[in-house]
Amino acid sequence: MSESSLGEPNVAAIVSFIGFVLITLAVTYWAARRTRTSAEFFAAGGNVSAAQNGLALAGDYMSAASFLGIAGEVALKGFDGLIYSIGFLVGWPLVTFLIAEPLRNLGTYTFVDVVAFRLRQRPVRIAAAISTLAVVSFYLIAQMVGAGNLVHLMFGLSYELAIVIVGAVMLAYVLFGGMIATTWVQIIKAGLLLLGATLLAILVLAKFGFNPLAMFAEARDQLGADVMAPGARVAKPLEAISLGLALMLGTAGLPHILMRFYTVRDAKTARRSVAYATSLIGWFYLVTFVLGFGAMVLVGRKAIIAVDKGGNMAAPLLAEVLGGTGFLGFISAVAFATILAVVAGLTLSGAAAIAHDLWGHVLRDGKVEERQQLKVARYATIGLAVVAIGLGLLFKGQNVAFMVGLAFAIAASANFPALLMSMTWSRFTTLGAMSSMLTGTAVSVVLILLSPTVWVDLFKFKHAIIELKNPGIFSVPAAFLVGIVVSLVKPEPASVQGFKAAQHRMHLGPT
Amino acid sequence: MADDDLAKLVARRWRVGGLLTAIMVIAYFGFILLVAFDKETAGTLIAGDRVSIGIVLGAALIVLAPVLIAIYVRWANRSYDPAVQALRDKRPSGKDAP
Numbered sequence: 001m002s003e004s005s006l007g008e009p010n011v012a013a014i015v016s017f018i019g020f021v022l023i024t025l026a027v028t029y030w031a032a033r034r035t036r037t038s039a040e041f042f043a044a045g046g047n048v049s050a051a052q053n054g055l056a057l058a059g060d061y062m063s064a065a066s067f068l069g070i071a072g073e074v075a076l077k078g079f080d081g082l083i084y085s086i087g088f089l090v091g092w093p094l095v096t097f098l099i100a101e102p103l104r105n106l107g108t109y110t111f112v113d114v115v116a117f118r119l120r121q122r123p124v125r126i127a128a129a130i131s132t133l134a135v136v137s138f139y140l141i142a143q144m145v146g147a148g149n150l151v152h153l154m155f156g157l158s159y160e161l162a163i164v165i166v167g168a169v170m171l172a173y174v175l176f177g178g179m180i181a182t183t184w185v186q187i188i189k190a191g192l193l194l195l196g197a198t199l200l201a202i203l204v205l206a207k208f209g210f211n212p213l214a215m216f217a218e219a220r221d222q223l224g225a226d227v228m229a230p231g232a233r234v235a236k237p238l239e240a241i242s243l244g245l246a247l248m249l250g251t252a253g254l255p256h257i258l259m260r261f262y263t264v265r266d267a268k269t270a271r272r273s274v275a276y277a278t279s280l281i282g283w284f285y286l287v288t289f290v291l292g293f294g295a296m297v298l299v300g301r302k303a304i305i306a307v308d309k310g311g312n313m314a315a316p317l318l319a320e321v322l323g324g325t326g327f328l329g330f331i332s333a334v335a336f337a338t339i340l341a342v343v344a345g346l347t348l349s350g351a352a353a354i355a356h357d358l359w360g361h362v363l364r365d366g367k368v369e370e371r372q373q374l375k376v377a378r379y380a381t382i383g384l385a386v387v388a389i390g391l392g393l394l395f396k397g398q399n400v401a402f403m404v405g406l407a408f409a410i411a412a413s414a415n416f417p418a419l420l421m422s423m424t425w426s427r428f429t430t431l432g433a434m435s436s437m438l439t440g441t442a443v444s445v446v447l448i449l450l451s452p453t454v455w456v457d458l459f460k461f462k463h464a465i466i467e468l469k470n471p472g473i474f475s476v477p478a479a480f481l482v483g484i485v486v487s488l489v490k491p492e493p494a495s496v497q498g499f500k501a502a503q504h505r506m507h508l509g510p511t
Numbered sequence: 512m513a514d515d516d517l518a519k520l521v522a523r524r525w526r527v528g529g530l531l532t533a534i535m536v537i538a539y540f541g542f543i544l545l546v547a548f549d550k551e552t553a554g555t556l557i558a559g560d561r562v563s564i565g566i567v568l569g570a571a572l573i574v575l576a577p578v579l580i581a582i583y584v585r586w587a588n589r590s591y592d593p594a595v596q597a598l599r600d601k602r603p604s605g606k607d608a609p
Contacts, residue, residue: 079554079565083546086539086569089576093535096580097528217561228563229554230546237547244543248536268592275584279577286573289566424525500514507521508599 004317005325006307007156012329014155020192020337021169027184031177038373041178042109042352043262048183050269054276057260059186060345061088061251061277062193062284064146064338065404070285071318072311074292075304078219078227080234081292085285087244091251092278099252100274101267102423102506109356110349111258111415115422115437117505118498119430121366125357127437131414132255132353134441135407136346136384137391142403143346144392146312147339153313154332159396167389170344174351174381179263182344189334189341194284196334200315201287203322204294212290218297227296239469243405246472250408253415256349267509291315298322347384354380402453405470406444413440413475421483423506426499428483429492436483443478447471516601520594527586531579538575542568 035041048056066088073081107113112128144163151162173181208214219227234240251257261270295304295314299321307313316335320328355377360368414437421428421436448454448471452464468474505511545553546565553565 079563082566082569083543086542086572089573090535090539093576093579093583094532097532097583213558213561216563216566217559220556220561225554225556225560225563228556228566230550230565234546237544240543240547241540244540248539268587271584271587275577275580278580282573282577286570289570503517503521507517507524508595 004303004307004320006313006316006320006328007153009156010154010325010329010332012326013332014329016330016333017155017336020188020333024181024185024188025169025172027188028173028177028181031181031184034180035176035178036374038109038356038370038377040180041374041377042259042348042356044179044183046263046265048263048273050264050272051276052183052187053260053264053269053273054280055190056183056186056263057257057273057277058280058284059188059190059193059341060256060260061254061281062190062338063143063342063404064150064335065142066284066288067193067197067338068146068150068312068315068335070288071291071295071315072304072308072313074288075295075299075314076301076311077231077233078223078293078296079229080231082289083230083234083240083243084247085288087247088251089278089282089285091248092274092281094248095252095257096271096274096278098420098423099258100261100270103258103419104261104264104267104270105509106423106502106506107262109259109262110352111253111255111419112353112357115418115433116361117422118495118502119422119428119433119492121361123430123434124437125361127434128415128418129353129357129362131410131437131441132357133350134445135253135255135410135415136350136353137387138403138410139407140343140346140350140384140388141391141395142407143339143343144388145395145398147336147343148392148396150312150332150335150339153308154316154335160393163389163392166340166343167385167392170340170347170388171382171385173344174348174385175378178377179348182341182348183263185341185344189337190280192334193338194280196331197284197287197291197315200319200322200327200331201290201294204290204298204318207294207298207322215290215293215297219293222297223301236467238473242468242470242473244472245476246405246409246412246470249412249416249472249476251411253411253419254407255353255411255415256345258415259349259352291318294318343388347381347388350384351377351380354383398458402448402469405453406448409444409448409471409475410441412472413444413479414438415440417476417479417483421480421487423502425487426496427487427491429487429490429495431490431492432483432487435486436479439482440475440479443475444471447474516598520591520598523594524591527583527591531583535576535579538572542572 116124147166148159148163152159295318299317304314319331359376418436450465455464555564
């Protein structure tokens with residue numbers, strides 16, 4: 001291909017991005033006047049429809065890692081990249097069958113409401129706030145650093161300026177518009193991302209007579225049949241299983257995703273919204289098959305690596321090859337909007353953990369004054385925005401790709417086991433919940449620190465202490481085991497007694 | 512109060528949810544185990560040597576997820592919701608309610 005214009009100021013990109021920001025800020029202004037209570041700030045007053053929430057869930061979930069990361073991974077690694085496309089989707093049925101409805105019936109703002117329902121509030125809330133904030137922070141770092149790099153590559157803006165723009169615009173959404181604005185930002189972003197990715201895939205398939213088989217055959221001719229077979233990423237069987245486990249169960253433990261189920265009226269709507277979300281996200285991941293292999297054969301690996309070693313620019317480069325500078329600009333703006341929206345969702349769930357779980361239940365013992373809680377939530381939002389910008393600047397130039405994996409591993413091992421046991425097991429106890437969540441968090445963090453991703457790639461030691469890159473296979477069973485053993489060793493009669501009331505409400509809904 | 516009815520309803524919900532979960536987990540980990548232990552089969556080309564078994568199975572898994580969810584939503588709308596409503600109607604209001 002000819003030289004790419006990526007990184008030069010691009011009129012289409014700037015116009016599309018400014019358009020997105022103006023529209024979403026207008027929505028925020030509208031939402032701000034409807035955000036007067038905590039219920040509106042955290043849960044949009046429970047007034048979001050199933051289709052809207054489905055789109056918003058998809059918007060919260062499809063990060064830049066999904067769009068740019070997977071397209072690049074597939075373009076450079078072939079089949080191995082698709083393992084992520086598949087793994088990111090298969091957790092959603094579990095969310096539907098096990099989590100969504102009981103969660104909606106039993107809680108108000110955060111998933112911790114469910115875990116703590118019949119247990120002693122304080123210890124459980126503290127442990128859960130730690131794991132929530134850990135997931136949110138690692139996820140935020142990955143998004144912020146990604147945002148800085150992307151914007152630098154695409155628009156030619158400086159890294160620091162990009163970080164500050166993302167932090168400031170996101171702050172405006174969450175601070176003034178709360179969940180109502182954040183939901184609409186997700187809906188707009190999800191629509192744009194699905195539209196952009198689908199258009200791009202149609203342009204790719206048009207080159208192959210709308211026959212995906214012809215595209216795969218072209219990849220075989222160019223690079224050999226091995227691009228369609230499992231390769232180096234999953235060379236070790238244990239690695240593949242461990243990664244698969246974290247991806248599947250992590251989805252069911254992400255605080256910003258779980259929080260979305262409180263924005264709908266009832267359990268039935270929660271169920272329908274997750275059905276919409278899974279169809280949309282599934283469509284999107286099927287499209288990534290086409291984008292990845294399309295970039296591989298139409299842009300070429302050499303050209304992709306020349307712009308970014310990690311392959312993150314595969315999708316934008318593909319847009320340029322097929323649709324010219326204008327389409328490149330549009331896709332770049334969509335990628336930027338994607339990050340912005342995900343960061344807003346994460347910040348809101350972090351603010352809920354601080355204002356609702358820590359301040360409301362730990363410091364104020366559940367007796368909170370409405371206006372004060374809202375104030376605390378807004379201070380927390382400002383604090384988190386400053387932290388996000390700070391982390392983005394601090395980790396400049398670092399390879400942070402592992403941090404999304406870490407966030408998923410913590411979500412899978414700290415949040416999912418405790419959530420599942422609290423909903424299904426009568427003898428689950430306060431200490432069991434606490435120790436399970438803390439074990440899940442600690443084991444995932446420690447194993448990743450000692451793994452090749454951090455110990456060798458980041459700290460530059462010669463050999464990793466643990467060869468495994470994904471901790472899930474150890475950290476998830478450890479969290480379950482500790483939770484069960486601790487609960488059995490020291491029973492809690494009050495929890496067993498409360499189980500019946502919890503079951504009533506979990507399945508029949510609040511009175 | 513209809514505690515037995517609730518217990519039956521809860522058991523039925525976890526049974527249906529558990530069965531569908533099991534189908535998804537088995538299908539997905541079947542795929543992962545194939546990728547982990549039998550790379551040759553996963554990489555075997557089919558459809559006129561144009562695409563690998565692994566890619567076709569991966570796409571099938573992505574389609575399977577929303578299909579299973581659609582089955583669940585249908586079951587819940589037709590069978591579970593009416594049963595929940597019946598129990599809700601029987602539930603005493605006021606101080607006995609949880």
